[in-house]
Amino acid sequence: MTLAGAGTALLAIPGMAFMAASYTEAAKGLILNELDYLKPEKAGVEQFVQEYALSMTPNFPIKIRSLYMVRASASQSKLVNDMVQDYLLSTDFFRNRMDEQKPLKYLGLYNPYKTPCANPFSNLYYPPQVS
Amino acid sequence: MLERGHHFPHAERVKERRGEQTVYPNPNPDYNQTQQTILNATPEKRWIYTLGFGGSSNCWFGCTPRFMPNDFKMKTLYGVGEDWPVQYDDLEPYYTVVEEIMSISGPAETPFPKKSAYPQPPHLFTDVDQRLKKAYGNLYINQPTARARVATNGRGACCASAVCSLCPVNAKFTIENGSMSVYEDPRVELLYGAQVYSLELANDAVRHVHFVQDGREQKVTGEVIALGANPIFNANILLNAGDRNVFTGKGLGEQIGLDARVFLKDLQHVGGSTWVNANGYMLYDGDHRKEYAACLMESSNHPYVRVEKGKWRDIVTFRMVFEDLPSQDSYVVPSGDRMRPKVHYGGPTAYALKGIENMKQKLPDILACLPVEKIIYEEPHNSEAHILGTTRMSADAAKGVVDRHLIHHQYRNLFVLGSGAFTTFTPSNPTLTLSALSLYAADKSF
Numbered sequence: 001m002t003l004a005g006a007g008t009a010l011l012a013i014p015g016m017a018f019m020a021a022s023y024t025e026a027a028k029g030l031i032l033n034e035l036d037y038l039k040p041e042k043a044g045v046e047q048f049v050q051e052y053a054l055s056m057t058p059n060f061p062i063k064i065r066s067l068y069m070v071r072a073s074a075s076q077s078k079l080v081n082d083m084v085q086d087y088l089l090s091t092d093f094f095r096n097r098m099d100e101q102k103p104l105k106y107l108g109l110y111n112p113y114k115t116p117c118a119n120p121f122s123n124l125y126y127p128p129q130v131s
Numbered sequence: 132m133l134e135r136g137h138h139f140p141h142a143e144r145v146k147e148r149r150g151e152q153t154v155y156p157n158p159n160p161d162y163n164q165t166q167q168t169i170l171n172a173t174p175e176k177r178w179i180y181t182l183g184f185g186g187s188s189n190c191w192f193g194c195t196p197r198f199m200p201n202d203f204k205m206k207t208l209y210g211v212g213e214d215w216p217v218q219y220d221d222l223e224p225y226y227t228v229v230e231e232i233m234s235i236s237g238p239a240e241t242p243f244p245k246k247s248a249y250p251q252p253p254h255l256f257t258d259v260d261q262r263l264k265k266a267y268g269n270l271y272i273n274q275p276t277a278r279a280r281v282a283t284n285g286r287g288a289c290c291a292s293a294v295c296s297l298c299p300v301n302a303k304f305t306i307e308n309g310s311m312s313v314y315e316d317p318r319v320e321l322l323y324g325a326q327v328y329s330l331e332l333a334n335d336a337v338r339h340v341h342f343v344q345d346g347r348e349q350k351v352t353g354e355v356i357a358l359g360a361n362p363i364f365n366a367n368i369l370l371n372a373g374d375r376n377v378f379t380g381k382g383l384g385e386q387i388g389l390d391a392r393v394f395l396k397d398l399q400h401v402g403g404s405t406w407v408n409a410n411g412y413m414l415y416d417g418d419h420r421k422e423y424a425a426c427l428m429e430s431s432n433h434p435y436v437r438v439e440k441g442k443w444r445d446i447v448t449f450r451m452v453f454e455d456l457p458s459q460d461s462y463v464v465p466s467g468d469r470m471r472p473k474v475h476y477g478g479p480t481a482y483a484l485k486g487i488e489n490m491k492q493k494l495p496d497i498l499a500c501l502p503v504e505k506i507i508y509e510e511p512h513n514s515e516a517h518i519l520g521t522t523r524m525s526a527d528a529a530k531g532v533v534d535r536h537l538i539h540h541q542y543r544n545l546f547v548l549g550s551g552a553f554t555t556f557t558p559s560n561p562t563l564t565l566s567a568l569s570l571y572a573a574d575k576s577f
Contacts (some may be wrong), residue, residue, distance in 0.1 A: 012271075037440055074438040085437050094434075098443045112150040115300035117290035119434050121444055123255045124290060130382040 023061035024049055026068030027083065034074050034084050037100065037117045038093070048087050086110060089095025096119030132314075133342050133351070135360070136183035141307055144297050151222040158324075159183035169363060169474050170466045179516035180361050184323065185289040185306040187361070187562070192295040193277035193303035194407055195235050195563040196427070197226050197243045197308055199415050202557040209420040211482065212456050212555035214288075216535040217525040217571065220246070225567040225574070230275075233304040234283045235563075236312075236405075237275035240268075251280045254289070255404040259395070259447045259501060260430050261482040263411065266500040270412040272427070275563075277304035278405050284309070293406045293433035325349075328469045330356070330372035330545070337372075337545045343470075357543050362551030366463040366474035369532075369539075369547070376532050376541065380464060382457030382520040384556050387479050389487065390509040391449045391494060394437065396502040400447040403432040411449070411498050417557065423459045424453040424486025427558035447501075451490055454558045455483040457520050479511075487511070517561050522551035537572040546572060 021029065027049035032040065053061055067077055074081035088094065089110040096102050110118070117124060137158040146153045160168070169178065181190040200219035205212040216555060227247045230237075237249035253273035263271045278289035279302045286308050301308055311431035314321055324344055331339035331350070339350040358365045366380040383567050411428030419425075429450040436443045460477020491508060498506075523532025528540035533552050539545040547571050550561040 034438060081438055085436055088436065088438075089434055090179075094436075094443070100440065111149075112292040112294045113145055113297075113299050116292050119291040119293055119432070121257075121399075121401045121403070121432065121434055122291035122406040123402050126399075128255060128402065 004078065021065055021068055023053060023065055026065045027052070027061075029068050030072065030080050031065065031084055031087050033071065034080065035088075035104075039101070039103040040087075040091070041103055041105060044091065044104065046089065048090055048106050048109070050087065055109065089120070095125065132319060132321045133327050133340065134184055134321055134323050135326045136186075137323045138184040138200065138307075138402045141189075141297075141305065145299060148193065148297060148299075163251055168471060170468070170471050171474050173474070173476040176428065176478075177514050178363060178474060178518055179514045180518060186359075188305040188307075190296045191277075191303070191562060192406065194429070194560040195230070195233065195275045195277050196410055197241070197245070197275070198559050198564050199243050199412075199416050199556050201420075202555070202559070204560050207553045209418070211420065211549075213523075213525065213530060215554040216524055217568070221535075222564070222567045222571055225570040226563065228570055229563055229566040233277045233309065233563075233566075234279060234286070235275055235277055236273075236280035237419075238273040241272055241275070242269050242415075245483055249275065249282055251283070254278070254280050255402060255406055256408055257400050257403040257430070257432065257447070259400045259401065260409045261399065262500050263409070263430075263498075264397075265409065267413055270415075272412075274405070274407045274410045276405060278302050279304075280404065289405045291405055291432055292295075293402060295406050319328075326470060327358075327360070327368055327373055328423075330370060330542075332372050332374070332542060335543060337542050337543050348402070353544075355546070357546040357548055359548045362518045362521040362549060363463050363474055365549065365551050367465060367469075369522070370463070370465045370472075373470050374532075374539075374541070376528065378523055378525075378530070378532050380521050381459060381462045382523055383461040383463055383474070383476070383518070384455050384456055384457050384520045385560055386452050386454060386515045386517055386519075386556060387483050387487070387511050387533050388515045389511040390431075391451055392398045392509065393447050393449065393498060394442075394504040394506070396504050397445065398502050399444045400432075401444055403430075403462045405451045406432055407450075408432050411497075413492065414451075417552040419489065422482075422485065424455065424483045425558050426454075426486055427452045451487075451494075452515065453483050453490075454556050454559045456480050457523065457555065460556050461520075463521055499503040517550065519550045519553050519561065522547045524552040524554050536576050537568060538576065546576075548572075 028045050031045055072080050073082050091104040091106055093104050139157050139159055143153045165182055201208055203215040203218045206214045231250055234250050236251035238253040279286045282288045287302045289302040292299050325342045327342040329341040330337045337356045339352050341350050369379050407429045409430040414426035432450045438444045458477050458480050462475050463472050466473040522532040524533050533539055533547050537546045550565045
């Protein structure tokens, strides 16, 4: 099942008070639920979700709160998938070669204009093998 | 030279993206304002372009494959569209000149004939690209690109930041970083903020060019005139002037692109040195074009992932780009506002849609050299940002608007430049070819 948007979530829970969780709690919850096998620093996650909301449209927090109410996963919601992906890009996870045992350190919102050449999959991070 | 927009330097535009204060406000319209410069009769289809000095060089992504020789003879070989009055061999030396001017990076071997080496070495493949290269030889190549592989003439080396519409390290060729010498010639006078909207025609020639600057009506004259707006506005200027060629404004089109997300088993897509590392030609040319569209593959390298434990980068996304045929259902006409053309889009043709379906059938076999878990096809993108057609090139006025030298069939002191002149649309990116056509036209006409 995939969730096309917040409207879907609201239809799914018509009787619930969907404002129960704040945006910050909801966004943190979605990320931590999705990445429960990694070791994200909670303060970093909180800083990320607050900075991330500033780069999104005004109704983004409402969508996130709705998705949190139905515990949407990245495989069900593109919005959640993108947020989790952007969180990981904003940490040292990929620079550490996706080491799932290391704590995730928040480095700042991923922005190629503030930090060019930071694509963690490029040749700068995976140089050609010399045989 | 009459320039509709204004010069807002690259460094200032990068500051905007960083959220920093600029030296002066951006004088050019933003994306939403630009969309209001036309009357879009089919607003579900967007036409993407940018206004400002430097034009599309400011926002292009710098993909510069040549067309294939057979792209120029679609009627003869495949019975669709029309043949171009200019052929690949005519353009070959001019392709080379453009590649020198733009310092194009590219491989030693290509699927199209090429007499000279690319000025810059090729970008690096990812591990996935290397497997495809091994399987398909010169049908799978490092993408020829204006995103520099090595720093040159004030341009940085591309480092795969993957936000090419405005390169953070100024790696892609733009007018600003590569062709300012033209404007610095003392014989050239450049007027900013001057929107041309019509021509005065008499005795099969252009006598005056009408424009508005700072709200004031003005006109200029010249022995030779060249229109260099995009195909929508070039057509509007001609139609406002009373051009009665039946093809003017007709056959507006675009390529169609969609993403194929390929999930891999224990193979990482890492190591590329630019945004599009490779082009695949496995679905491009052949007799299938009698029935359905050619497809050009682009291997994408922006930082997407799978949000799945242990499989983060075991995924590759290919952008599959399809040609389309000029359609009479897509066209430009004047509106009640002479500055704002009205644009109609009839949708992709059955020829293009059949190409997409064929691709979905064949791609699994094409990717058999990779450990594919599954393929997910996204919906087509709304736009490839390549506006084509409206002033098509032809051997005579019965079949098109301009001749092989981009000169209007009727108004013989008028060049109509750009991708509006394309007789048919290929899946290849248009900028290199439209640039070569301009050099060819100038060389043969003066």
